[in-house]
Amino acid sequence: MSTKRCFYEVLEITKTSTSVEIKKAYKKQVLQYHPDRNPGDEDATEKFKAAAEAYDILGDDEKRQRYDQYGHAGVQGARGQGGGFHDVGDIFEAFGDLFEGFGFGGGRSGGRRTRARGADLKTALQIDLPEAAKGVDKEIEIRRKKPCERCDGSGAEPGHTPETCDYCGGHGQVVQSQGFFRMQTTCPTCRGSGKVIRHKCNTCYGSGREEEVVTRTVNVPAGIDTGQHLCLRGEGEAGVQGSSAGDLYIEVHVKEHAIFHREGPHLLCEIPITYSQAALGASIEVPLIDGTHSLKIPAGTQPSEMFQLRGKGMPDPRGRAAGDLHVEIQVVVPKKLSEEHRELLNQLAVHEEAEVHPHQKNWFERLKEFVTGPESDES
Ligand SMILES: [Zn+2]
Ligand SMILES: [Zn+2]
Numbered sequence: 001m002s003t004k005r006c007f008y009e010v011l012e013i014t015k016t017s018t019s020v021e022i023k024k025a026y027k028k029q030v031l032q033y034h035p036d037r038n039p040g041d042e043d044a045t046e047k048f049k050a051a052a053e054a055y056d057i058l059g060d061d062e063k064r065q066r067y068d069q070y071g072h073a074g075v076q077g078a079r080g081q082g083g084g085f086h087d088v089g090d091i092f093e094a095f096g097d098l099f100e101g102f103g104f105g106g107g108r109s110g111g112r113r114t115r116a117r118g119a120d121l122k123t124a125l126q127i128d129l130p131e132a133a134k135g136v137d138k139e140i141e142i143r144r145k146k147p148c149e150r151c152d153g154s155g156a157e158p159g160h161t162p163e164t165c166d167y168c169g170g171h172g173q174v175v176q177s178q179g180f181f182r183m184q185t186t187c188p189t190c191r192g193s194g195k196v197i198r199h200k201c202n203t204c205y206g207s208g209r210e211e212e213v214v215t216r217t218v219n220v221p222a223g224i225d226t227g228q229h230l231c232l233r234g235e236g237e238a239g240v241q242g243s244s245a246g247d248l249y250i251e252v253h254v255k256e257h258a259i260f261h262r263e264g265p266h267l268l269c270e271i272p273i274t275y276s277q278a279a280l281g282a283s284i285e286v287p288l289i290d291g292t293h294s295l296k297i298p299a300g301t302q303p304s305e306m307f308q309l310r311g312k313g314m315p316d317p318r319g320r321a322a323g324d325l326h327v328e329i330q331v332v333v334p335k336k337l338s339e340e341h342r343e344l345l346n347q348l349a350v351h352e353e354a355e356v357h358p359h360q361k362n363w364f365e366r367l368k369e370f371v372t373g374p375e376s377d378e379s
Pocket of ligand 2: 168173
């Protein structure tokens with residue numbers, strides 16, 4: 001912040017300069033450093049940005065007053081963090097009208113025309129996990145505004161036509177002169193369209209647009225995750241009087257799955273096995289999102305032990321390596337026993353009592369130590 005130059009210095013004016021002088025000073029800098037005149041010159045672009053930032057503050061009476069009183073700290077956050085413009089596009093966005101008076105357009109976006117572009121729309125789409133894993137085509141309904149059929153988008157009742165705006169003479173812009181400085185602004189009567197509708201359409205009341213519901217197919221790529229967005233270009237609202245339509249943004253939500261829990265590209269599932277399978281080792285069938293996979297678990301597998309199946313998780317939408325499937329072993333204890341099963345377990349119990357497993361013995365010794373304290377402490 002401390003390296004920021006004084007805004008008055010940037011525009012080469014003084015604290016007593018009038019608002020007309022400030023505009024004039026800014027115009028001079030714009031003519032000198034405009035990117036159209038200095039293609040590829042980063043230094044010029046920086047100066048162009050600095051001038052716009054200074055003018056953003058000094059060209060506004062209220063901001064200028066705060067700046068005079070508190071310096072840069074007084075106008076922080078006026079435009080994003082710490083003020084300033086992130087790129088040249090922001091400047092055209094902010095001062096587009098002003099640039100038109102300067103003899104060149106509003107830059108790469110072409111200025112005002114883009115503002116009449118139809119609104120972007122947002123919708124949500126819910127899919128399930130196997131669909132997210134494979135990719136899917138989904139039909140969605142879009143409720144949006146389109147050019148009114150009755151008036152063909154003109155806004156005027158059939159038999160009538162919009163008339164040329166008297167105020168601006170059909171230009172859509174009016175020029176205001178202050179001394180030798182000319183400024184062009186959008187016509188307040190026709191709001192820039194250059195036309196005035198005296199007999200408004202009975203369907204759209206002059207807006208030229210009406211609501212429609214259309215169905216479109218969305219190609220959902222494999223591997224998509226909750227919260228990610230897809231975009232259908234030009235499927236938003238129709239623009240006003242022939243300008244381009246907005247876009248449709250689709251926020252995807254992937255439903256929870258009964259068996260698989262998803263964590264980014266990876267999948268997690270719990271597989272129940274029996275005590276004897278865990279003790280003896282076994283070959284078990286593991287479900288995949290599309291099919292099954294045979295997994296060998298070794299003798300002595302413990303409850304909650306994890307096995308990793310590489311590449312059996314979710315695919316990556318950008319084509320990188322797929323995620324993994326993590327299998328967590330659940331050892332299940334039967335709630336009901338057959339007579340034969342009970343008999344076998346009884347035999348096992350007798351055997352286990354006679355020959356307690358060494359690790360269990362160790363555990364009981366550690367427990368005793370914990371309760372009575374280690375023997376070394378008693379000396
Ligand atoms: Zn209409
Ligand atoms: Zn007008």
